[in-house]
Amino acid sequence: MPRKGRGELRDKPQNTNSPRRILRGTPYSVRFLLLSSFLIPLGSFMVLPFMSVFLHERLGMGMGAVGVVLAVASLVQFSGGIFGGALAERAGLRTTMVAALALRAAGFAAFAAALRWPSLSVVALLLTCCGAALYLPANKAYLVHGVPDGRRPAFLSVSNAALNAGMALGPLIAGPFVLSAPGGLFVAVTALFVLMTAGHARLPDRKATDRPARDGPVTDDPPGNGLLRGIAPLPFTATVLSFYLYFYFQHYLAVFAVERASAEFYSLVLLTCFLQVIVVQPLASGWIGRLRYGRALTLGFAALAAGMAVLSGGSHGAILLGAALITFGDLVLFLKNDLEALARSPRSDAVVFGRQRLAAGLGACASGVLGGALGGGDGPLFWLLAAAQCAVLPPLLILCRDSREREPV
Numbered sequence: 001m002p003r004k005g006r007g008e009l010r011d012k013p014q015n016t017n018s019p020r021r022i023l024r025g026t027p028y029s030v031r032f033l034l035l036s037s038f039l040i041p042l043g044s045f046m047v048l049p050f051m052s053v054f055l056h057e058r059l060g061m062g063m064g065a066v067g068v069v070l071a072v073a074s075l076v077q078f079s080g081g082i083f084g085g086a087l088a089e090r091a092g093l094r095t096t097m098v099a100a101l102a103l104r105a106a107g108f109a110a111f112a113a114a115l116r117w118p119s120l121s122v123v124a125l126l127l128t129c130c131g132a133a134l135y136l137p138a139n140k141a142y143l144v145h146g147v148p149d150g151r152r153p154a155f156l157s158v159s160n161a162a163l164n165a166g167m168a169l170g171p172l173i174a175g176p177f178v179l180s181a182p183g184g185l186f187v188a189v190t191a192l193f194v195l196m197t198a199g200h201a202r203l204p205d206r207k208a209t210d211r212p213a214r215d216g217p218v219t220d221d222p223p224g225n226g227l228l229r230g231i232a233p234l235p236f237t238a239t240v241l242s243f244y245l246y247f248y249f250q251h252y253l254a255v256f257a258v259e260r261a262s263a264e265f266y267s268l269v270l271l272t273c274f275l276q277v278i279v280v281q282p283l284a285s286g287w288i289g290r291l292r293y294g295r296a297l298t299l300g301f302a303a304l305a306a307g308m309a310v311l312s313g314g315s316h317g318a319i320l321l322g323a324a325l326i327t328f329g330d331l332v333l334f335l336k337n338d339l340e341a342l343a344r345s346p347r348s349d350a351v352v353f354g355r356q357r358l359a360a361g362l363g364a365c366a367s368g369v370l371g372g373a374l375g376g377g378d379g380p381l382f383w384l385l386a387a388a389q390c391a392v393l394p395p396l397l398i399l400c401r402d403s404r405e406r407e408p409v
Contacts, residue, residue: 029203030155033143036196037162040135043192044104044128045170046185047111054182055121069122071368073129078361080133085354088138093145093206093350096138101200104131105193112186136357140338141349145206149343153289154282157335161278168274232344235337236359238297238397242333243363244370245304245393248386249311249326251368252377253319259378260314269320273327281331288335296336297394303329305390312383322383 047054052070055061061069088096107127114121143159144152177185257266281288288296303325311322341352375382 030143032199032203033139034159034162036139036199037143037159038166039192040101040196041163041166042170042173043108043166043189043196044132045167046174046189047108047170048128049171050174051125060118061121069125071365073125075361075365076126077129077132078364079358080130081137081354081357081361082351083354084134084357085137085141085348085351087134088141088350088354089348093138093142094200094203095205096350097135097142097200097203098197100131100133100135100138101193101197102131103134104128105190105197107131108186108190108193112183112190115183115186133357137350137353140353142203142206144342144349149339150289152342153285153335153339156338157281157285157288160331160335161282164274164277168271168278231347231355232341234293234397235341235344236355238333239337239341239356239359240363240366241393241397242300242330242337243360244367245301245363245386245390246326246330246333247364247367248308248371248377248383249323250364252371252382253311253323255377256311256314256379256383257319261316261319265316265319269323272320273323276324276327277331280328281335284331285335288332289339291332291336293336293340296332297397300329300333300336301390301394303332305387308383308387308390312380312387314380 051073052066055066055069084096084100087099091099104127107124107130110120110124110127114124140156140159144155147155174185253269254266257269291299307322307325307327307329309322310318310325312318313322338353338356341356342349345352345355371377371382371386374385377383
């Protein structure tokens with residue numbers, strides 16, 4: 001019997017992608033990981049968003065030193081994922097997640113100790129970022145372990161929604177305490193991560209190399225030969241570009257919005273974006289999974305371009321609508337790029353997710369450097385230049401296509 005092509009499989013409706021059905025019949029381990037996808041960012045974002053204030057005001061670090069520390073921490077947290085994926089492939093998914101969470105618990109405990117010994121604060125931040133780098137590839141790989149390709153969009157989108165919910169609530173809960181009572185806050189977050197570590201230790205173990213065969217073209221490189229062997233060039237490059245363009249919005253919206261509206265309005269915009277990811281992505285996951293990759297890239301980058309252009313208007317309505325368009329492009333691109341990277345690589349899921357984190361880190365770092373050189377969001381011209389990049393750069397992705405691929409981009 002002839003094998004169905006990738007496009008034919010994706011055009012077929014998949015009722016199992018409904019997020020309302022995702023928990024039906026799923027084992028305890030999957031339910032626990034989805035709960036962890038909420039609790040872990042909840043605890044992390046009770047502390048990490050306030051790091052610049054904490055390091056500067058509580059520990060007396062100069063802003064120049066604070067900037068260097070945060071830049072290094074961000075690079076470690078994103079790009080270190082490639083080492084997390086490699087470790088998971090060798091040590092197993094559960095072992096890697098437990099080790100990562102133990103590092104994060106130690107990091108938050110070190111924040112409490114830094115109130116007495118300030119020099120520990122940098123060590124604490126790097127420990128938490130190393131833990132995140134190790135944890136996320138193994139977590140995603142465990143979550144989709146043994147799940148058919150048709151159901152993976154729903155599992156990943158529900159996990160992303162839980163993560164964004166935790167990220168949104170963490171700062172709201174911790175805001176009143178981070179400067180007035182940081183010791184109690186750090187102890188509470190440390191206790192949460194100790195519990196998470198213990199819970200993960202009770203999960204059944206999974207091997208990162210245990211995975212179903214992939215549909216569609218993959219590279220010929222055998223697994224296990226280097227961190228970048230067997231990489232799928234197009235999804236990796238598309239992820240770099242997606243994060244590069246999206247992080248213009250992530251890094252510099254505050255400068256633009258607060259100056260023209262208020263800090264309260266900026267917080268409302270962020271909350272709206274979080275809610276959009278939490279609600280829309282799970283509902284749209286089946287549709288995103290069935291989209292041809294070229295169409296998804298076109299739609300996602302077009303939404304980013306339109307959002308940046310609208311945002312340049314600077315009014316309350318323009319900022320809110322522009323943010324909504326950019327967030328829509330974000331949720332399409334980020335989910336689809338992960339799905340395509342999984343489909344096109346022969347390596348284990350953990351290694352693929354680790355590479356995606358590396359791509360995210362490269363894109364976010366480039367956005368910070370080049371965005372600052374272009375003015376850092378200070379005026380409408382910045383956003384029009386960003387919109388122009390969203391329109392001009394994505395077509396260059398065609399240069400990264402593998403010569404064996406036939407799907408139009």
